[in-house]
Amino acid sequence: MSLLEIHVLGSPVLRKETAPVTQFDAPFQKLIDDMFETMYAAEGIGLAAPQVGRLERVAVLDVDGQRLVIVNPEIATSEGTAKGEEGCLSIPEIFADVERPAKVVVDALDREGKPFSIEASELLGRCLQHEIDHLHGKLFIDYLSVLKRRSAMSKWEGMRRDYPGLVRNLATETKGEHRHDGEL
Numbered sequence: 001m002s003l004l005e006i007h008v009l010g011s012p013v014l015r016k017e018t019a020p021v022t023q024f025d026a027p028f029q030k031l032i033d034d035m036f037e038t039m040y041a042a043e044g045i046g047l048a049a050p051q052v053g054r055l056e057r058v059a060v061l062d063v064d065g066q067r068l069v070i071v072n073p074e075i076a077t078s079e080g081t082a083k084g085e086e087g088c089l090s091i092p093e094i095f096a097d098v099e100r101p102a103k104v105v106v107d108a109l110d111r112e113g114k115p116f117s118i119e120a121s122e123l124l125g126r127c128l129q130h131e132i133d134h135l136h137g138k139l140f141i142d143y144l145s146v147l148k149r150r151s152a153m154s155k156w157e158g159m160r161r162d163y164p165g166l167v168r169n170l171a172t173e174t175k176g177e178h179r180h181d182g183e184l
């Protein structure tokens with residue numbers, strides 16, 4: 001396995017649409033393993049392919065010890081609304097409340113290409129929606145009001161010089177620096 005670089009806000013790949021996965025071959029399995037390793041190294045709970053510069057429609061999650069791979073995921077149904085704080089491995093140290101559906105049912109394929117459905121609320125439901133957004137070029141800051149977004153962006157402007165090339169290299173990042181629990 002190998003650690004992958006994490007692209008940060010401003011890197012164009014974060015705004016790209018992904019392509020559905022059709023090959024569940026060895027290189028794809030390695031990508032998933034590398035994504036898990038990278039997510040754990042960054043102390044995140046979710047990571048989507050565009051965050052590591054890839055355009056396969058896949059994300060990995062580990063919420064409360066529940067490891068999950070979602071390939072070509074789609075939100076089948078959603079209900080209610082809930083507000084909760086979100087962060088993102090691609091926008092380190094920026095956190096904000098985001099309102100989303102409270103409960104979702106997601107249809108996806110597993111890493112072998114077998115279909116499954118998962119119903120989720122609370123943190124898992126939020127994380128699933130956040131990662132699915134990534135697969136369509138959408139970021140949590142897109143949901144913020146103009147004022148809140150502006151304040152998040154001015155904080156980010158002060159930090160982005162820490163990321164030359166708009167990537168995070170976890171192998172050289174000092175532990176504790178830019179790493180917070182619960183980023184997605």
Ligand code: ZN
Nearest residue numbers: 088089090184
């Ligand atoms: Zn994210």
